[in-house]
Amino acid sequence: MQRRVYLDNNATTMVDPKVKDLMDPYFCDHYGNPNSLHKFGTEIHPVISDAFNKLYEGINARNEDDIIITSCATESNNWVLKGVYFDKIYTGEKNHIITTEVEHPAVGATCKFLESLGVEVTYLPINKDGTISASQVQAAITPQTALVSIMWANNETGLIFPIEEIGEICRQADVLFHTDAVQAIGKIPVDVVRANVDFLSFSAHKFHGPKGIGALYIRSGVPLTPLLHGGEHMRGRRSGTLNVPYIVGMGEAMALAQEYLDYENQVVMRLRNKLEDALLDIEDVFVIGNRLQRVPNTTLISVRGIEGEAMLWDLNKAGIAASTGSACASEDLEANPVMVAIGADKELAHTAIRLSLSRFNTEEEIDYTIEVFRKAIQRLRSISSSYGA
């Protein structure tokens, strides 16, 4: 069988087998609806409570009522933006949202939709460090601003945004603050109290939990109009029968993510750095943002003279899975805005390859990847009309 190396963990991750094992009994043995009054329902209560405990410990939420289960981070992001629209903008109180030009489409496209309803949206351009500074946010806030929505870590570059400082600015200005923390959970410590966030989104499948389940943290006392009205589940905040096995899975995935945080920052980071160092030894290979604050698993690499898509193809033939950027945007041939912002020339902007590791990658896989990269660069450059000409 052909060898397979998975280096696209920012798109999705393998479910940890321990997570899968814990979920298993809740499909055919303990399948009750926790809202039911009989034993099938009530026996689920401690299970749900245990999963919520793991979730709120993972982000240092004050209590389990602050975390609402959703179907994914896309839903969580939509909910915050549309909920704040209903609460503050539709009512005529405010009319402005601040976000960045490098958000995941779950935020970006929702903001575009809200613009079509008459909302004013500021898309902050990233600075030469590939992030947004707190002073940029401060300068953009007006008395009309209802919400600031800025990601914790970027899915393409892995660059970490100064969320604590931005949170402080928003708190002082009395503006609601949301962060999409999908790429931060399990990679860096996430603490909703220290970060002063009102809303925080995450998704289980980005940290070795199942796909199709996520959550939204809502700070105690902050109202948010529901997207899903119905049977008053989750204290009326998000109706729909609880997805018990997936909640169990997400809880365990969160607990494991905390357990492996040091491992991520030591072993996974060392493997990522080893890969980067070996590729940087090759002429005209660049790493985007490697001197800046990044999550430990991600590298965005640029190989002069080779289109990202061509490189992906060669890697894929050798069984290595990578990406040209966000999986949701890789069909988009626009130049990567992060690369443009940090000053890469236009030709380089089409050469980006994202490699994202996980705790399941081995040293041997990284050695193999380095070898495949070297050969692919040699081969593709030898047939490239733009390189060395």
Ligand SMILES: *Cc1c(COP(=O)(O)O)cnc(C)c1O
């Ligand atoms: C993957 C991702 C999402 C979307 O998560 P889903 O669970 O697929 O909805 C949102 N934001 C970021 C930064 C992501 O990487």
